[in-house]
Each structure stands twice: as structure tokens, then as C-alpha cells.
Amino acid sequence: MPSLCRDCFTQAEDHRRRCAACGSGRVASHPELFTLAIAHVDCDAFFASVEKRDRPELASRPVIVGGGQRGVVSAACYVARTRGVKSAMPMFKALKACPDAVVIKPDFTKYVAASRHVRALMEALTPLVQAMSIDEAVLDLSGTEALHGAPPAVALARFARRVEQEVGVTISVGLAPNRLLAKIAVERDKPRGLACIGAAEAAGLLAPEPVTILPGVGPAFAAKLAGMGFSTLGQLQSLEPREALRRFGEEGPLLVARARGEDSRPVRPERDTKSISAETTFDRDLSRPAEMEPILWRLCEKLARRLAEKGYAAGGVVLKLKTSRFALRTRHARLAGPSIVPETLYAAVLPLLAREADGTAFRLIGIGAQPLVEGKGADQGDLADPEAPRRAARWAAMEALRTRFGDGAVRAGRSLAGRREGY
Template sequence: MPSLCRDCFVQSADAPRRCPACASARMVSHPELFGLSIAHIDCDAFFASVEKRDRPELAARPVIIGGGQRGVVSTACYLARTRGVKSAMPMFKALAACPDAVVIKPDFAKYVAASRQIRALMESLTPLVQAMSIDEAVLDLSGTEALHGAPPAVALARLARQVEKEVGVTVSMGLAPNRLLAKIAVERDKPRGMAVIGAAEAGALLAPEPVTILPGVGPAFAAKLGGMGFSTLGQLASLDMREAMRRFGEEGPTLVARARGEDSRPVRPERETKSVSAETTFDRDIARPEELEPMLWRLCEKLARRLAEKGFAAGGVVLKLKTARFALRTRNARLPGPSAVPETLFHAARPLLAREADGTAFRLIGIGAQPLVEASAADHGDLADPEAPRRAARWAAMEALRGKFGDRAVAVGRGIGARS
């Protein structure tokens, strides 16, 4: 069976338990190992790994990245995870599970810098790199064997070592014939792993797995599927496409195909941005509208900046609130015309907040733009809203002053004192 040493990159025709050249136990073996070219790469506990890289004294300590006693866990190192800490867990629960953890506030500038280093190394292998988030990406290495003088599996193993050496973090990799299987594979061997799923084995391998193994199938959808008698991928895969359509509508055939391990999506270098948002968690629960509104205004300013950075405007807004008991509320409003001006975003979101601020205590507030439209289509004004261009000009002037003299150079009254 074809095998590869992930430490010295020696290729073997059989499947030795240890590398015949360097005696490493980090061998990967699979019948299709050297014929597959779609890879999913996921950085291991990325934020925590970057912090441990910069603070070696934390190497053997459980580390949690998050924001304060009232925040949530952004990520945790694998040591903290063995104690029960999970991403998105409330911080007080994380500290109850792992009281000796070192808690570090996120330093996103540092994480972005490391992410860009890794992205550049990926792009040295192939131009077909699609970023899925700050710490994971999918690559298509088809046709690169002549360029690298080795099959994609070997090029990926070399990449993993290069990331460790030059960036100081580790990655896990999934290798497969398509994006779906590569994503499933990468979850099977973490951290610092390399897992392979071949086309020939996909159906049998997936059949006994729970439906939740499919990306996008969360607890609510899984419960719905379970109520219909589908708890495993094999049960879904047994449906023909007509029956899938009847039971699940237009998405049924795609769902059944994914349950069989089929996925025809290409790797696209530019990932489509579906939404842009900003949110904040309070130091204490807040119920009074007069306290919530300044927070909302400051978030609308943040959202406007993020839209400008990405070249988008909002066709509508989504208000997000989380109660003191962690119940999530989302409310939507369509804008009369596309906008990337905080004043317009605020006036659309403010009535949504007023309806929800009924005495309920909230721990988090957020504002998002959805749907997204091109920035060139925004704030032109019409008979219904002739002031739109003036609002856009005022916002642009304020941002120019802030860029020259600092963020505190100019402020809108409703945002003064907000702590978002």
C-alpha cells in the first residue's frame, strides 16, 4: 500500500509502521494516497498556538483565548479542550471547567499576520487556494506534480513542516477527491495530522456516521432529520433523487449526494463574502434602551468601516441580541436603498431594538449587513431619500478627520460614552 513519511517525505510501496529511512512513526498509508489532489488545511487551535509560539513559557499550560469573565471562548489549546473547554462556551463555564487556564484577550492583528504567512505558503503550491476562515483553507493541487516533482500528498507534507518552521504553528490536513470529503478527513486526525479518504471507500466509510458529520447540518436540522427517520448518512444515501426531492424539496438531491460523499464544487480562489457584522458583549447585563442605543450606534460605525474595507454596502440590517440567559434573538429590516453609512444603518436598526428592549436584560448586541451589495450601488439618493448623498459625504468627512487626527477627533453625540 502506498505510504509516506511526514517527517522525511520518503515514499514506500508497502505500509511500514515506521519509516525505513528515519524510523519516524508519522506514516500515512492509503491505496489512493498519491492520486488525490483536493486538500483541506486547518490550523490547530490557531489563536492559542500563536500565543504559545510567542510565549514559550505557556507551552505546557492550558490556554484560553477570549474576552473577560462575561465573554465567550474564541478558541482553546488542546490541553484546555481535554478539560472540557469548547469554542463559543461562556467564559465563566470555561474557567469552572479549567480554573488553572491562562486567559488571553484576542490579538487579531497578530493572528491575521500569521494567517497571511500561511496563505502565502499555500499559494506557493497552487493558485487554487480558497480561504474558508482565518485559520483554514481548501486547495486544489491537480496538475502540480510536475511543478513540485512529487505527488500532492508529498507537497502537502512539506508544506506542513514549512509552516511549523517559518510560522511556528501546526496544521492538520485532509486529502480526498473532493472538498466535502477533504473537510471530513481533516477532522479525523487532529492535531498535526494527515487523514485520507478515497473515492472507493467514501460510501461505506460515511454510511454509519451520524448526519451531523456533514458540514452545515446542525443540531436543529439533525433533530428534524431524526424525526423523519434519518439519523445516519447511510439512511440518507439510500434515497433516490425523486424521493429526496419529495421529502426535502429542492435541496434534497444535494443533501443525498453529500451523504454519499459526492461534491462537485470547484475550489475558487476568491471566497464569496455572505455577510459583514460587528458585535460586543457587555461587562454587565443591560436592559435600558437609553444604554443600548449608544452601543448600537458605535457598532453601526464599526459595521460601516468593515463594509468599506470589503467594498460592500448593506441592502438590509440584522439586529442580534443575546439575553442574560443566552437566548439568541435576531431581527431583520430592509433598507430603502443600499447604504454603507452608519446613520442609515442605525435608523433601520433602532426600531428593531426598541421593540425588543421591553425590560429584557441583554448580555450581547450585534448588527450585521445582509444582503450585501456592491459599494458602487450605495447612497446615491432618490426622490424618497434625497439626503442620502449628504449623509455619505458627512461620514466620509468624519472618517477623513479621524484618519488624520485619531478616532477621538470627531464623534456623534449618541455614540459618546458607549463602550462597544
């Protein structure tokens, strides 16, 4: 069975517990190790790893990256994870599970810089890099063996070392014949892992796994499947395509194929942006519109900037509210025309807030753009809204002043109230 030392990169044709050349125990072995070419790369506890990189004294301490007592966990290091802390966990629960954790507010400027460095190293391996989030991506290294003078597994092991040396964080790699299996593989060996799943073993390996191991199968869908007698992937694998279509509709055959480890999706360097939004958690529950409106305005400004940065405009807006009991409410409104101007976004979302502000206490508010449309034709105006170009010009002038003199150079009056409430 082929093997690879991930420390000195020595290759061997037989399975070994330790490297014969350097004695390292970090040896990867798999029958298809040197033929697999689709990789899922995931930075280990990324935000927390960046913070530990910059503060070495925290190396052995449990670190949580997130907001205040009312916020949620953005990331937790592996020390904190052993205590039961998980991403997206309410902060009060995280601190109850790990009271001695060091809590650090997110610094996205640092994280974006580190992410871009990792991305540059990925693109030195192959042009086929599809970013999945700030800390993970999928790569297709097919046909790169001549370029690197080594199989993809070896190139990835060298890449992992470069990331540690140059960026100061660790990564885990899943290697497989397709994207789905690579994603499942990377979860099997963290941190600093290199795990493989081959085509020949995929169906048998997945059969005993719960349906929730498939990306996109959340608790609600899993409960529905369980009610129909399907709790493991093996149970889904037994279905013929016609039966899968009858039971689950048009997506049924695809679901069964994924349960067998089949996935024909290519790696696309440019992933379509599906949504752009901005949200914040209040320092205390709010119920009065007058308290929430200034915060909502500032979120509209943030959303407008994000749309402009990505070259999109909003064809409609979505209001997101989370109650004190964590119940989620979303409300949608279409715009008369595509826009990237906060005034237009705010005017559309404000009536939605007025209807929901019925005395309920809310802990979170957010606004999103839906649908996203091409930004070039935004805010052109028409007979129904002739002022749109003027609003766009005012916003552009304000942004120009901020770029030159700083964010505090000019502000809309409605943004000045309620600045203590979580934003």
C-alpha cells in the same frame, strides 16, 4: 500500500509504521495517497497556537482565547480541550471546567498577519485556494505534480513543515477526491495530522457515521431527520433520488449524494461574502435603550468600516439581540437605498431596538448588513432622502481625520456615553 514520512518526506510503496530513512513514526499510508489532490487545510487551535508561539512559557499550559467572564471562548488549545473546553462555550463554563487556564484576550491583528502568511504559502502550492475562514482553506492541487516534482501529498507535507518553521503554528490536512471528503478527513487526525479518504472507500466509511458529520446538518435538522428514521449516513445512502425528493424536497437528492461522499463543488479562489456584521457582549445585562444606544452606534461605525473595506454596502440591516437566558432575537429592516454610512444604518436599526427593549435583559447586541449589495452606488440620495450624499461626505471626512491623526481625533457625540458597557 503507498506511504509517506511527514518528517523527511521519504516515499515508499508499502505500508510502514516507522520511516526506514529517519525512524519517524509520523508516516501516512493510504491506497490513494499519491493520487488524491483536493486538500482541506486547518490551522490547529489557531488563535491559541499564535499566543503560545509568542509566549513559549505557555507551551504546556491550558490556554483559552476569549473575552471576560461574560464572553465566550474564541479558541482553546488542545490542553484545554482535554479538560472539556470548546470554542463558542460561555467563558464561565470554560473556567469551571478548566480553572487553571490562562485566559488571553483576542489580538486579531496578530491572527490576521499569521493567516496571511499561511495563505501566501498556500498560494505558492496552487492558485486554486479558497479561504473558508481565517484559519482554514481548501486547495485543489490537480496538475501540480510537475511544478513541485512530487505528488500533492508530498507537497502538502513540505508545506506543513514550512508553516511550522515560518509562521510558528501547526496545521492538519485532509486529502480526498472532493471538498466534502477533505473536510471530513481533516477532522479525523488532529493536531499535525494528514488523513486521507479515497473515493472507493467513501460510502462504506461514512455509513456508520451520524448525520451531523455532514457540514450544514445542525441539531435541529438532525432531530428532524431522526424523527423520520434517519440518524446515520448509511440510512440516507439507501434512498433512491426519487424517494429522497419526496421526503426532503429539492435538496433531498443532494443530501443523499453527500451522505455517500459525493460532492461536485469546485474550489473557487474567490468565495462570495455572505454577511458582514459587528457585535459585542455586555459586561453586565442591559435592558434600557439609553444604555444600549451608544454601544449600537459604535457597532454601526464598525460595520460601516467593514463594508467599505470589502467593497460592499448594506441594502438592509439586521438587529441581533441575545437575552440573559441566551435566547436569540433577530429583526430586519430594509434601507431606502444602499448605504455604508453609520448614521443611515443607525437610523434604520434604532426603531428595531426600541421595539425589542421591553424590559428584557440582554447580554449581547449586534448589527449586520443584509442583503449585501455592490458598494459603488451607495449613498447617492434621491427625492426621498436628499441628505444621503451629505451624510456620506461627513463620514468620509471623519474617517480621513482618523486615518491621519488616530481613531480618537474625532468622535460623534452619541458614541461617548456608555463606553464601559462591553465595547
